[in-house]
Amino acid sequence: MPGAIDSKKPFGKLFCNLDDDVNALGADAPRKRLQQAAQLAIQVEFTTIPPYLTALYSIVDVSSRAYQLLRSVVMEEMFHVNQAANLLVAIGGQPRFTGNTAPAYPCYLPHANPKRTPYIGLCPASPEVFENTFAAIEAPAPPHAPAQDEQYDTIAQLYEFLSDGIIRYRRATLGPPLFDQSPRARQRTDIYLGKFGGKSMVVHDVATALAGIDQIVQQGEGSVPVGQAMIAASQWGTYNHFGDRVDGTYGPIIGTPYEMSHFRKFRLVALDVVNFPATYPITSNPKRSDFSNEVALRLVETFDVAYSIMLDALEGSFVALSHQPGEAPDPFFAQTLPLMHHVMPKLARGLMQTPMYSDGDSAVGPNAAPTYLYQTGCDALAFKRQHTKAREAAIKATDRTRRDELMAMLDDVQNYTAELISLQHSVSQANY
Incomplete structure (x- = not known):
């Protein structure tokens, strides 16, 4: 169960057997694996926040573009945490943020591929940190990149595996209902107070689960349309602006400019070396x-x-x-x-x-x-x-x-x- 996860030890193959026939597994094992996957997503999202905050607070000029763009990312990461927690609650889990699920720095993202993902520390802001750490955390998956388990190369591929597992579970003919919320848990749509992108939503079925995941991925890494190469330095990110539409629904608004992804924001700051703001002379990874x-x-x-x-x-x-x-x-x-x-x-x-x-x-x-x-x-x-x-x-x-x-x-x-x-x-x- 999520409450038993030790962030300092591998979960094992969290997603193993999700490709297999649920009938052959029996009982509640596949559902528990999906709960573990959602808990992992929460930990991945939260692990990014203290490093982003350390860099944010180190910037002297709070009116600078670097500060304002990084602040918008931090706010949106809290939305990602909220939405991932709602997903876990929806499938019967209880979100954990404490004990051995709390990050300890420096570290890699929980259960990421260390050969493909950055080593993350608590460091002052600099163009190098924005480029080599922050942009690397939010790097988009290449077109047609495969879904990946706990040795994921990008966060988007981790979420793709979680999405695939949810869809496969729906197609299974045996097993308890996936969307059966524990009476001890609740979802929240009132705690994301940012004025930036994203809208917390209640998860109650496959469609709302996938919609929530889609918001997280496209807001963070962006997405690359099929048939298009990824252009890291394009003026806008590679997904439509999300917001409230005239019919009262929420989602991509056709015909609007593209909203900048977190990856694009970090690259924008990193490349503008001449205008990078002054920072306090803090030590990295303090003890x-x-x-x-x-x-x-x-x-x-x-x-x-x-x-x-x-x-x-x-x-x-x-x-x-x-x-x-x-x-x-x-x-x-x-x-x-x-x-x-x-x-x-x-x-x-x-x-x-x-x-x-x-x-x-x-x-x-x-x-x-x-x-x-x-x-x-x-x-x-x-x-x-x-x-x-x-x-x-x-x-x-x-x-x-x-x-x-x-x-x-x-x-x-x-x-x-x-x-x-x-x-x-x-x-x-x-x-x-």
Whole structure:
């Protein structure tokens, strides 16, 4: 089952036997394999987000084209996570984001072919990172590329295999219904708050499952029309603009310009080397053991507690309300949203302007950066304790200007987490 997946060990041949006759397999094995495949898709999508966020926060000029395009991708990746989670819920699974399903960096995409896919780290933004890592993550599959299992060459080929498995299951004559949602889980169409592409949809049959997958693939990698060569530097991506149509439906809008895929956005930034924005001089793939500056260490510990609470809450967001006793608030809007949109960005930027070493110079670096380490058992009270330690360290800073900046940032963070802390008891009682 998805809950038993260990992201540090191969799943084995997740998709083996999906090509075989389901009648010969019996019981629930093929359905469980599809649940594992959908869980893998969730992990693949989420694994891209911390590296994208690290690069995003490292860009000094938030009005720059690089920042704005990367931010749009991050928002859309959250949509991909949401839609993949809806698919898993629809076929009887429960989305996991915590424990051994949380990514640990640096790494490859979960169960990707290491010879064909990039090694992903937490690095400052640069043209090389956009080209060699980010664009490589989102590289389109060539025309007629085969569906692939856990040694996939591109994300699109992984989704193609998942789509094929769903279609084959429908054609089988034996086995439990595929689209039979667990009463303990729920789908979400209200948590994607981006103004960018994509529209979260409820999955309830093959058609809606495939439509959701199609949105993910075409928005990320783009698609190459049959008979057309892939042109990486074309003005637009290779798929029609998606949006609300006049008849109330959602999908490709004929006659509109092509929307840029994530791959195309990354290539656009990477090729514009002359106009690439300045970045904070942060270290790549930071480790707590490397920090000798107490302020940096306390800030990174505070960030990781916030990140851990956010992942717990994101996982709880897909748990059915009937299994959350009492009047517990929705974990997404009570915790995930304020942490991801306000608390974590402020802490990350504070870290990126703080030297790793006690005798360091923030203008020169190396500066600290988030480690994105998931820790079990974190709650709002743990965050409050860690936040207090960060304040105690920051107030000792000898540079008065920097001390005032850090204290102002931590006060701002405290304002955003006040409600989270007050709701801690009710949220902790929820049966995630």
